Amino acid sequence: ETGVTQTPRHLVMGMTNKKSLKCEQHLGHNAMYWYKQSAKKPLELMFVYSLEERVENNSVPSRFSPECPNSSHLFLHLHTLQPEDSALYLCASSQRQGRNEKLFFGSGTQLSVL
Amino acid sequence: AQKVTQAQTEISVVEKEDVTLDCVYETRDTTYYLFWYKQPPSGELVFLIRRNSFDEQNEISGRYSWNFQKSTSSFNFTITASQVVDSAVYFCALSEFEEGNEKLTFGTGTRLTIIP
Numbered sequence: 001e002t003g004v005t006q007t008p009r010h011l012v013m014g015m016t017n018k019k020s021l022k023c024e025q026h027l028g029h030n031a032m033y034w035y036k037q038s039a040k041k042p043l044e045l046m047f048v049y050s051l052e053e054r055v056e057n058n059s060v061p062s063r064f065s066p067e068c069p070n071s072s073h074l075f076l077h078l079h080t081l082q083p084e085d086s087a088l089y090l091c092a093s094s095q096r097q098g099r100n101e102k103l104f105f106g107s108g109t110q111l112s113v114l
Numbered sequence: 115a116q117k118v119t120q121a122q123t124e125i126s127v128v129e130k131e132d133v134t135l136d137c138v139y140e141t142r143d144t145t146y147y148l149f150w151y152k153q154p155p156s157g158e159l160v161f162l163i164r165r166n167s168f169d170e171q172n173e174i175s176g177r178y179s180w181n182f183q184k185s186t187s188s189f190n191f192t193i194t195a196s197q198v199v200d201s202a203v204y205f206c207a208l209s210e211f212e213e214g215n216e217k218l219t220f221g222t223g224t225r226l227t228i229i230p
Contacts, residue, residue: 002158009157042118043205043220088157102149102164103218107157 003027006091006106013081014114021076021109023091031096032074033103034066037088049074050096081113117141118208120221127196128229135191135224137206143167147209148182148189153223154202162204165189193226201228 004025013019025032034046048056049068063085065077074091088108094101119138127133139148146167151159163173165182173180177194193200203223210217 002160004158040123040222042222045218090157090159092159102161103151103159104161105151105159110157 002104002106004091004093004104004106006089006109008109009107010110010112012112012114013078015081015083017081018077018079020078021089021091021111023074023076023106025072025074025091025093025104027093027095027104029093029095029104030071031094031101032068032071033092033094034074034076035090035092035105037090037108043090047076078111081111083113086111086113117219118206118221120204120206120224122224123222124225124227126227126229129198130195132192132194133196133226135193135204135206135226137189137191137221139187139189139206139208141187141208141210143210145211149207149209149218150180150189150191151205151207151220152202153205159205162191196228198228198230201226 007022011019031050033048036044036046045058046060047054047066052068052071063080067075067077088110090108091106092103094103117140122136125133148165150162152162153159163180170182170184179192181190189206203225205223206221208219
């Protein structure tokens, strides 16, 4: 148990569907992250929220839309995805206080886009 | 060029053998941090170690040890007397400043399988 919970664990969606991934952290951290993990590629940082403000958006297509209503919850809204978006989506949190932050990850949502 | 290179894609060893996972990094920063994370089959990445660039002392934690060599830009990870529970994907990562922002870059990971 890392203190970061992601739902659902698995998601299959068609290219025209709209779905959302949910992440909740119980660690009192002030920053939350979305990462994409594709086979044989490094983890790709998608979004960073610090104190509920988006501080980083790494050229992610607009079909991915993050939302951070409070410091404990993070969502990733998905619409009109492409098959190449199939991947493991990992949420993480940290206490941002300099350069040595340790990330705590959830178990991820395995997304398949048909 | 990759900033964090984990050249070993997959490694298999028999239980109780020692195994070393390699990590080579590239940075222009004089101050940076290096990390290792473990990703078991359950999916979540688990933090193992964080090392800053000014601390070149090797570290040992139980069966785990890390060898930081600034001269060769390497931060290798050794598991002694491996166990089946060590089977996982291991990621090396580099934290540096880029254009005023901190950037954490992961390697592609090494999948370690411990054969009973």
